[in-house]
Amino acid sequence: MSSGKPAGPLRHGWTTGACAAAAAKAAYAALLTGDFPDPVAITLPKGQTPAFALAVHERSADEAMAGIVKDAGDDPDVTHGALVRASVRHGPPGSGVAFVAGEGVGTVTRPGLPLPVGEPAINPAPRAMIRQAVAESAAAHGGSGDVVVTISVPGGEALARKTLNPRLGVVGGLSILGTSGIVVPFSCSAWIHSIHRGIDVARAAGLAHVAGATGAVSEEAVARLHGLPEIALIDMGDFVGGMLKYIRKHPIGRVTVAGGFAKMTKLAQGFLDLHSRSGAVDFRWLAERVEALGGEAETVAAVAQANTAVDALEIAARAGLALAPAVAAEGWTTAARVLAGTGIGLDIAVFDREGGLLARTAERTAA
Template sequence: MDVDGDIDTEGTEGRALRPGWTTGACATAAAAAATTALFGGDFPDPVTITLPGGQRPAFALAVTERGDGWAEAGVIKDAGDDPDVTHGALVRARVTAGAGGSGVTFRAGPGVGTVTLPGLPLPVGEPAINPVPRAMIREAVTAVAQAAGRAPDLVVEIGIDNGEVLARRTMNARLGIIGGLSVLGTTGIVVPYSCGAWIASIHRGVDVARAAGLPHVAACTGRTSEAAVTRHYGLPEQALLDMGDFAGGTLKYLRRHPVPHLTIAGGFAKLGKLAQGLMDLHSKRHAVDLDWLAGVLADLGATPDLVAKARGANTALEVLQLADAASLPVADRVAEMARAVALRVLEDAPITVDVIVIDRQGGIIGQAGGVGQAHSPLPR
C-alpha cells in the first residue's frame, strides 16, 4: 500500500518485505513510453521515470502498439510483497495529440473508474486518476515532448486490464468511483503491509459522507458488522466506513471532521479491545484480555466460579457463552464501555455515538447509546 513515512517492513518471520510500485508509477512509465513513440521514436524498453522522492526506477514494457496519431504502452504492475488487488495487472497508457494549447488532459480508459460523488480530491466527472499520479504523468510526458521539440498538448488515456472486475474487491463503488479502479500513489512506491493506505481510505470515506451531507455513518470492523448495521439502520453504502482494526485512526479523523451520528459496529472480541481503551484492534497487536473480561463479569454479579471459568477460557467467545448461559449482559456492558472510550477520543466533537456488538452470524447481541436496544440472544 502506498504511504509516506517510516514503515516497518519486516515480515512475521523477520524477512524484509519487498516493496513495489504504485499504479500511478506504472501509468507514468507507460505514458512516457507511449509519448516517445507518438513523436516518432522507438518505445524505450525499459523506460525510466522520476518519482516524487527523486528515485529513478526502470519499468519493462509488456505491450507496445501504435497507429495513426496514437501510441500505446503497457506495464505490468509489481506491488512487491503487498497484497494489492492490482498486483500483476496490466496498466496501459494511450497517448494522442490534443488541441493546440490544451496541455495534458486525462481520460479514463477501460478498467479505470470515473468520480461520481463529491468529497474526493477530484471533481465529479473526472477520471479516477489521483492528483499525484496526474502530476507525475504530466511531468513525464512534458519532458518527452520538450525533448522532441513538440508542444505538450496531449490526451493521456489510462486503462487497467480487468479493472472493472478488480474494482469489486475495493471500496471504489462506495466512494462513488464507478466503472473501474483508481490510479493511486503519492510516492510511487508501494510499502508492503502498511496501514497507511487503509486509514487513508477511511478518511476518504468520511470526506465523501460529509460532502454528501449524510447525517449518520457507521464504522465497522468487517463485512458481517456492515451487513448488521445496514439491516438495523438502513444506511446507504456511502455511510459505511470499513474501519477494520483502525479504531484510533477512524475516531481521531472524525474528531476533526465530525458527522452528527456515528455507529461503531463489530464483534465481541474486537469491541472488547476498544472497551479496554485500545485503538488498534488487530489480533497480532493485542490479544483479548480474558482477565479483564472476567472482571467485567464480576462487576455484573457473576459467581466466583463463573469468574474463574472466564479467566481460564480459551477465547472471548467462550466467555460470551458463559455469560449468556448465566443471563449476564456482558455484550451490552462491553458496548457501553467501548462507547465511553470512543466519546473520550472524540473529545468535544458534536457527534452522537452508539455501539453495536454482533455475533458471528450477524445478530445484534449488545448495544449502547442507540434507540430501541432490543437484540437477539446469542445462539446456544
C-alpha cells in the first residue's frame, strides 16, 4: 500500500510560524517606511535566511498588513496553501510585541498547553520568531519595536476541525506552530506535537488515565471500554513510542494502548512505530504464536501463508486458538519496556474493525 509519499527527493517547506514572522516583518517595514519589502527575508532559529514572496499587502495611516501563502513543500500538511496574514499597528511605548488572534487563529481555553488560557494560539517559538522579525525591521528603519501584531488565517477555523485543536481546547481556529521554521516532509512533527500537547492537557486537567489509539474505531471503542472522556483520548496514530516516551518523562497514572489486530501485532513484534515504512506484519511470527498455542501443523502453515493479519486471526479462530490475547500480551511487553521503572499502569486493548473487543490485558506496572 502506498504511503502517499511522492517519488524522488522531497521539498522542505515552511511552518505557519515562519510565514507569520515574515509577514509581520514586511508589514512593520511598510508601517515605518510606506514600502513593503517583497520578497521579505527572515532569520530562522538555526540561522537560515529564507525569503518569502508576498501574496497580499495593504497599508493605512496607522496599520499595515502583509500575507504569505504557506508552502509546506512535499509534506501533506493541512495548512499547505493557506494564507497567513500579519497586521501590525503601533503599540504603547515600552510595550514590546503584543499578539492578537485574528480570523482563523484559535484561542487557548484549557490549561496544559505552552500558553496561558485566554492567549492567542501562537506558540512560543513562533512568537520568538515574530519578535525577532519585528526587531529586524525596527533596527533597519528606526522603529521602536512596540507593536500589536494580529495573525490571521482566512478559513483557518474550518481547517482546524481537521486537527486536534478542538480536543486540546484551542477554539476558533488554528495554532501557529513550528520550532525551526522548516517543515521536514513526512516527519510527522505536527502529529507528534499534538500527541504531546494532548498529554499535557490531560495532566493539567488532573486525569489519572489516558488512552492512545491507532485510529477512530479503536479510539471510540477504548473510550467505551474504560468510560473515558474525550480529553483523555490521545490520537497517537502509529506513534506508540512517541506517546509512551513522552508519558515516561511526563508521568500520568495509567495509559491504555488501543488498536486493531494488525497494528497491535506489529507492537507485539517489537515495533514502536506502527507505520508500514517501519516494517510489516510478520506472518511467520504469528505462525510461531499459533504453534505455541497448540495449533496443528496445518493451521500453523496456513497462518504463515496468510494474506493479512485478520486472515491469520480468522484461521486461528477456526482452529479454536486465542491468537488475539497472545498478541495483546506480547504487545504489553513491548510497550512496558518504555515505561519500565516508572510505576505507570499499562494495559493493551485489541479491537476488530467494528470496534468489538478481541483481547485486553490487565493493567499492571512494568518492572
